[in-house]
Amino acid sequence: MPARILLQLDNDSHPSSFDSVVAIDAGVDQLLRYGNVQTDSIIPLVHGAMFTRGGDDLRSTAIFIGGSNVKQAEALMKAAKNAFFGPVRVSMMLDANGCNTTAAAAVVAASRHLNLSKARAIVLGGTGPVGQRVAQLLAHDGASVTLTSRSLDRGEQACEEIRSKLQQDSRIVAVSSETLQSDSAVLQDQEIIIACGAAGVELLSEQSLVALPNLCVAIDLNAVPPAGLGGIGVTDKAKPIGAAVGYGAIGVGGLKMKTHRAAIASLYESNDRLLDAVEIYEIAKTIG
Amino acid sequence: MPARILLQLDNDSHPSSFDSVVAIDAGVDQLLRYGNVQTDSIIPLVHGAMFTRGGDDLRSTAIFIGGSNVKQAEALMKAAKNAFFGPVRVSMMLDANGCNTTAAAAVVAASRHLNLSKARAIVLGGTGPVGQRVAQLLAHDGASVTLTSRSLDRGEQACEEIRSKLQQDSRIVAVSSETLQSDSAVLQDQEIIIACGAAGVELLSEQSLVALPNLCVAIDLNAVPPAGLGGIGVTDKAKPIGAAVGYGAIGVGGLKMKTHRAAIASLYESNDRLLDAVEIYEIAKTIG
Amino acid sequence: MPARILLQLDNDSHPSSFDSVVAIDAGVDQLLRYGNVQTDSIIPLVHGAMFTRGGDDLRSTAIFIGGSNVKQAEALMKAAKNAFFGPVRVSMMLDANGCNTTAAAAVVAASRHLNLSKARAIVLGGTGPVGQRVAQLLAHDGASVTLTSRSLDRGEQACEEIRSKLQQDSRIVAVSSETLQSDSAVLQDQEIIIACGAAGVELLSEQSLVALPNLCVAIDLNAVPPAGLGGIGVTDKAKPIGAAVGYGAIGVGGLKMKTHRAAIASLYESNDRLLDAVEIYEIAKTIG
Numbered sequence: 001m002p003a004r005i006l007l008q009l010d011n012d013s014h015p016s017s018f019d020s021v022v023a024i025d026a027g028v029d030q031l032l033r034y035g036n037v038q039t040d041s042i043i044p045l046v047h048g049a050m051f052t053r054g055g056d057d058l059r060s061t062a063i064f065i066g067g068s069n070v071k072q073a074e075a076l077m078k079a080a081k082n083a084f085f086g087p088v089r090v091s092m093m094l095d096a097n098g099c100n101t102t103a104a105a106a107v108v109a110a111s112r113h114l115n116l117s118k119a120r121a122i123v124l125g126g127t128g129p130v131g132q133r134v135a136q137l138l139a140h141d142g143a144s145v146t147l148t149s150r151s152l153d154r155g156e157q158a159c160e161e162i163r164s165k166l167q168q169d170s171r172i173v174a175v176s177s178e179t180l181q182s183d184s185a186v187l188q189d190q191e192i193i194i195a196c197g198a199a200g201v202e203l204l205s206e207q208s209l210v211a212l213p214n215l216c217v218a219i220d221l222n223a224v225p226p227a228g229l230g231g232i233g234v235t236d237k238a239k240p241i242g243a244a245v246g247y248g249a250i251g252v253g254g255l256k257m258k259t260h261r262a263a264i265a266s267l268y269e270s271n272d273r274l275l276d277a278v279e280i281y282e283i284a285k286t287i288g
Numbered sequence: 289m290p291a292r293i294l295l296q297l298d299n300d301s302h303p304s305s306f307d308s309v310v311a312i313d314a315g316v317d318q319l320l321r322y323g324n325v326q327t328d329s330i331i332p333l334v335h336g337a338m339f340t341r342g343g344d345d346l347r348s349t350a351i352f353i354g355g356s357n358v359k360q361a362e363a364l365m366k367a368a369k370n371a372f373f374g375p376v377r378v379s380m381m382l383d384a385n386g387c388n389t390t391a392a393a394a395v396v397a398a399s400r401h402l403n404l405s406k407a408r409a410i411v412l413g414g415t416g417p418v419g420q421r422v423a424q425l426l427a428h429d430g431a432s433v434t435l436t437s438r439s440l441d442r443g444e445q446a447c448e449e450i451r452s453k454l455q456q457d458s459r460i461v462a463v464s465s466e467t468l469q470s471d472s473a474v475l476q477d478q479e480i481i482i483a484c485g486a487a488g489v490e491l492l493s494e495q496s497l498v499a500l501p502n503l504c505v506a507i508d509l510n511a512v513p514p515a516g517l518g519g520i521g522v523t524d525k526a527k528p529i530g531a532a533v534g535y536g537a538i539g540v541g542g543l544k545m546k547t548h549r550a551a552i553a554s555l556y557e558s559n560d561r562l563l564d565a566v567e568i569y570e571i572a573k574t575i576g
Numbered sequence: 577m578p579a580r581i582l583l584q585l586d587n588d589s590h591p592s593s594f595d596s597v598v599a600i601d602a603g604v605d606q607l608l609r610y611g612n613v614q615t616d617s618i619i620p621l622v623h624g625a626m627f628t629r630g631g632d633d634l635r636s637t638a639i640f641i642g643g644s645n646v647k648q649a650e651a652l653m654k655a656a657k658n659a660f661f662g663p664v665r666v667s668m669m670l671d672a673n674g675c676n677t678t679a680a681a682a683v684v685a686a687s688r689h690l691n692l693s694k695a696r697a698i699v700l701g702g703t704g705p706v707g708q709r710v711a712q713l714l715a716h717d718g719a720s721v722t723l724t725s726r727s728l729d730r731g732e733q734a735c736e737e738i739r740s741k742l743q744q745d746s747r748i749v750a751v752s753s754e755t756l757q758s759d760s761a762v763l764q765d766q767e768i769i770i771a772c773g774a775a776g777v778e779l780l781s782e783q784s785l786v787a788l789p790n791l792c793v794a795i796d797l798n799a800v801p802p803a804g805l806g807g808i809g810v811t812d813k814a815k816p817i818g819a820a821v822g823y824g825a826i827g828v829g830g831l832k833m834k835t836h837r838a839a840i841a842s843l844y845e846s847n848d849r850l851l852d853a854v855e856i857y858e859i860a861k862t863i864g
Contacts, residue, residue, distance in 0.1 A: 044304070052309035320596050
């Protein structure tokens with residue numbers, strides 16, 4: 001088998017060292033790393049991956065799309081897909097800012113404690129790249145999802161985007177975090193709570209959290225104190241909090257890393273993998 | 289033997305992924321890739337290649353000069369050569385924009401069908417980097433070469449440049465493509481026709497092509513439809529067209545790729561190879 | 577053991593090919609090379625090195641800080657150290673512009689010919705990065721050091737910086753090179769003379785050099801003629817000059833290269849090495 005090559009295409013000027021190390025540990029032999037990748041400069045890079053190896057060897061070349069700007073990474077993924085010619089293509093994975101592996105690991109962690117297909121879940125600060133993906137994956141597995149945002153408009157727009165990726169009977173609604181009181185029926189109802197807000201803002205106090213009567217799992221994906229969910233430590237991993245269990249960002253980090261490595265390795269199983277949120281989530285399930 | 293290192297020096301901001309994959313498949317262990325290489329920034333890069341390994345180990349380091357701008361790549365090659373100190377040097381190859389491997393593969397393909405040393409050949413759109421090299425290699429092997437250009441001045445200038453690289457008795461002349469009619473004696477005479485013009489322009493119709501009485505081989509190096517030579521498909525490989533055979537860009541692509549890999553591998557046989565058009569052509573001959 | 581990864585962080589736009597080749601020859605499996613690294617862009621690169629491998633595997637990732645600007649490299653080293661979290665850190669080496677390996681090799685070369693702890697040494701042009709390190713290492717081993725500079729102010733400032741890195745009883749003073757006559761008592765006294773001045777300036781004539789009554793070793797670290805010390809050739813290696821022996825830049829180059837490779841290799845022995853002048857000098861001693 002020829003050397004496993006990964007084109008690491010990053011929208012930051014310095015391609016992520018994190019993504020490079022994980023790729024190496026996932027078995028990549030040769031990394032071709034690019035920073036400052038734009039939609040108008042990606043085509044020749046993709047063509048170079050497509051037209052250099054033939055037949056079965058083509059699956060030994062793959063593309064990883066990263067960088068801190070998730071929207072731009074999505075545009076890169078789309079532009080790269082458009083550069084493919086029918087079966088002349090290479091496998092590709094998007095994990096800009098770790099959005100897909102983080103979301104997948106969080107939802108798999110939640111699924112250890114209850115059946116998602118019947119669960120009620122709320123995603124706090126759900127309009128960012130991780131929040132949207134967490135909401136998508138929960139709804140994908142049948143949960144009834146509420147997504148919160150400071151702006152109801154932005155929340156509803158996020159729901160609309162998420163619905164376009166889901167089956168018609170998926171259940172996802174937005175509420176304004178401004179109007180969400182700790183004693184509101186919406187919050188009281190929830191079994192899963194996942195906080196994806198910006199760093200440095202407590203979205204729910206420990207007192208409010210432990211008082212939620214139906215709460216089963218609470219996950220805070222914020223890695224920098226103060227916690228988004230009061231009472232959850234960054235290294236917590238299925239740690240009891242009230243009658244529920246809690247996870248912090250590092251608490252789901254082990255699963256996230258294993259998912260990232262497994263996803264990279266799976267790129268080389270064929271030349272036509274496209275790994276975005278749902279595909280990476282399915283990989284995380286086999287690990288979690 | 290120490291690791292085989294290739295400095296890939298590219299004048300584009302993103303070093304070519306195509307050239308990187310080919311280098312890896314040619315046995316390079318470690319690629320040191322540089323974009324935006326200019327003549328004034330190349331010296332320390334070359335010195336780093338020259339002064340880090342001694343004796344026989346020096347031949348395990350080599351330099352590849354690429355990028356979409358062939359003229360700039362030639363200036364880089366010259367600047368790099370000037371940085372060498374006598375025997376303290378490393379092997380070096382130029383294949384900016386694939387110009388040398390493409391030209392070499394095309395001329396070797398032609399040579400399968402007739403003896404170049406007695407042949408009459410015309411290079412349509414011959415003033416570009418590939419066209420000039422095709423004309424040079426044909427004349428190098430003794431063919432009588434006509435080079436066409438929309439501007440006779442540019443065509444004669446190209447001939448002058450080519451002659452400076454050839455032996456004195458080489459036969460190469462320029463004609464204006466404007467004045468070249470399909471029934472002209474010049475065209476009627478040709479046994480080989482190779483089209484190297486810009487993409488998207490038909491230089492000769494299929495009707496005119498098949499009517500040429502002496503034509504033996506027709507090669508169109510344009511990869512994007514419409515074909516530069518009417519009736520030639522991009523994947524044609526020694527496919528009959530009239531009484532001749534035709535090749536398209538992909539039809540010579542397999543030989544081009546093998547030549548590229550073999551040329552890279554040969555860099556490591558000594559520390560003083562300089563691979564430009566003729567040297568790469570000699571390698572292509574051993575493959576074709 | 578996982579692949580040995582080296583983050584090569586360079587303040588020039590093109591990361592040094594010299595440093596890359598040496599790293600590969602020192603056993604690095606995968607180089608992650610970055611140019612244009614600034615103090616404000618280094619943190620995510622360091623975090624990516626820290627947070628991707630756990631436990632004993634962490635020592636298979638390390639950082640090299642290079643580039644032609646030594647002051648900037650020192651600022652990068654400091655910023656990288658500040659990014660570490662307690663034991664979550666990786667080994668790191670600074671050798672911007674070869675300053676540490678060059679200085680270490682020169683001082684070890686001198687130590688072959690006399691006992692440094694009792695020696696009197698003068699460093700000509702001692703305010704630059706290499707000169708300061710040479711002076712520091714000589715004083716570190718107990719020599720009585722005089723550092724010259726065209727400006728006494730700059731010389732005294734350099735001494736102050738060096739003293740801050742040394743034990744209190746170290747002996748190091750500055751003199752102005754303007755006032756330093758070849759028959760001055762200061763110069764007559766010296767057993768070791770090491771020239772670290774800018775290229776193209778002769779700091780001491782051969783005549784003056786061979787007349788020094790106590791001189792034991794003369795080392796000229798200038799690689800470009802004319803020599804900084806008259807009569808010393810760039811490849812001289814313990815070559816007699818008067819009653820002393822002389823070394824040129826290439827004459828200490830072999831030891832410098834071995835030191836560089838050994839220092840890189842030692843980074844992987846634990847995850848908490850910090851290799852700057854003294855640590856690299858200690859490594860050079862085990863080789864020299």
